[in-house]
Amino acid sequence: MLLFPEFVVPPKRPRSNLMAPLRIGTHNGTFHCDEALACALLRLLPEYRDAEIVRTRDPEKLASCDIVVDVGGEYDPQRHRYDHHQRSFTETMSSLSPGKPWQTKLSSAGLIYLHFGHKLLAQLLGTSEEDSMVGTLYDKAGFKRAMDLVKEEFLQRLDFYQHSWLPARALVEEALAQRFQVDPSGEIVELAKGGCPWKEHLYHLESGLSSPVTITFVIYTDQAGQWRVQCVPKEPHSLQSRLPLPEPWRGLRDKALDQVSGIPGCIFVHASGFIGGHHTREGALNMARATLAQRPCLPQTP
Numbered sequence: 001m002l003l004f005p006e007f008v009v010p011p012k013r014p015r016s017n018l019m020a021p022l023r024i025g026t027h028n029g030t031f032h033c034d035e036a037l038a039c040a041l042l043r044l045l046p047e048y049r050d051a052e053i054v055r056t057r058d059p060e061k062l063a064s065c066d067i068v069v070d071v072g073g074e075y076d077p078q079r080h081r082y083d084h085h086q087r088s089f090t091e092t093m094s095s096l097s098p099g100k101p102w103q104t105k106l107s108s109a110g111l112i113y114l115h116f117g118h119k120l121l122a123q124l125l126g127t128s129e130e131d132s133m134v135g136t137l138y139d140k141a142g143f144k145r146a147m148d149l150v151k152e153e154f155l156q157r158l159d160f161y162q163h164s165w166l167p168a169r170a171l172v173e174e175a176l177a178q179r180f181q182v183d184p185s186g187e188i189v190e191l192a193k194g195g196c197p198w199k200e201h202l203y204h205l206e207s208g209l210s211s212p213v214t215i216t217f218v219i220y221t222d223q224a225g226q227w228r229v230q231c232v233p234k235e236p237h238s239l240q241s242r243l244p245l246p247e248p249w250r251g252l253r254d255k256a257l258d259q260v261s262g263i264p265g266c267i268f269v270h271a272s273g274f275i276g277g278h279h280t281r282e283g284a285l286n287m288a289r290a291t292l293a294q295r296p297c298l299p300q301t302p
Contacts, residue, residue: 021050025065025072028055029223035070037109038082042067044120057224070108073253082111087251087271160197168196169205176205179215186213188288190281191220203236216243217288219281226267227284230275244273245291263287 024042026035042048054065062072067080074081075089083089084107093102096114106114113120117138122129125137175189175198182190191198198218206215218230231241244250248260249269257266263286267277278284 021052022048022067023054023065024048024051025054025056025062025068027057027071029057031055032070034107034109038069038112041109041112041116041120042069045116045123069112075111077111077115082108082115084108084111085251085271089271165197165200168198169201171196172198172201172205175218176202176209176215179213182219183285183289185289185292186211187216187292188285189215189218191218194221194223196220199233199236202232214242216292219284219288221281222277227278227281228275229278229284229287231273233274239272239274241274243291243295245269245276245287246294247273249273249276261287261290263290 024039026039039053043051048067051066054061056062057071059072062068067082068074069082070084072081072083073086074083075086075091084091084105089105091106091111092104093100093106093110093114095103096106118129118134121134121137122131125131125133127133171191171193172189175191179189180186182188189202202215202218215232218232220228220230222228229245231244234240234242246261249257250273251269251271252260252266253268254266257269258264263278263283265279265283266287267279269276276284276287278287
């Protein structure tokens, strides 16, 4: 039985564009395994094999794409929009495919596999989606694909450590030394050369600071020249922030976020509150400062 036949029909193109390749939209800037895998899975399907990958956050450009993954703030399979970052998104494999046991919130790659997985497996296996083998292998196929990625992932990681991670230490040292010039609290540091891999270095260097102030926010420019304000996690691999951006801001974008935060020029705040964006340095700094100002006061020890 087909679980999702209504979701895998390729979108209709305007008659004037019938010869143009389909367009897969995803975000620009730093790439992650999530959207990379989502795009790779789509390109295994015949209709998307020659698709153009459009990397942007521009809503108008995304609107022209036939399918959009991991960006856009929208999950609408009928329109082929597969983002999972929006505040309202809570879907799991279990919620979208009753009978499946997995209840972890889906990523964009997970959404693509859920909606296109049966068709993809049938294509790769040279059989029909009705074949019982497709359903049997549906929960196993992901592992083999992951194995094929291991070697390339290792080589990329080694290159990253050599050319990005090690040089980042000096940038973090400089940022810590200048932190009181960024903000009198000393809790906000500014990275001079964008979003370098700063976390491990920060935790290590922070322990040796003469001042007991804990670093709460890091601001920097992304590859598009826009500013980010990122919360420092409680621990190196923790998903919890020392101080997340305010709850009412989370999952909002643009003018809606401007109105709620009172800070004009905002771009977004992630649904978990760990990172936000602004068009200017001063705006990103104000987002961090406003969050510090809203921090609950800890009860004093008698």
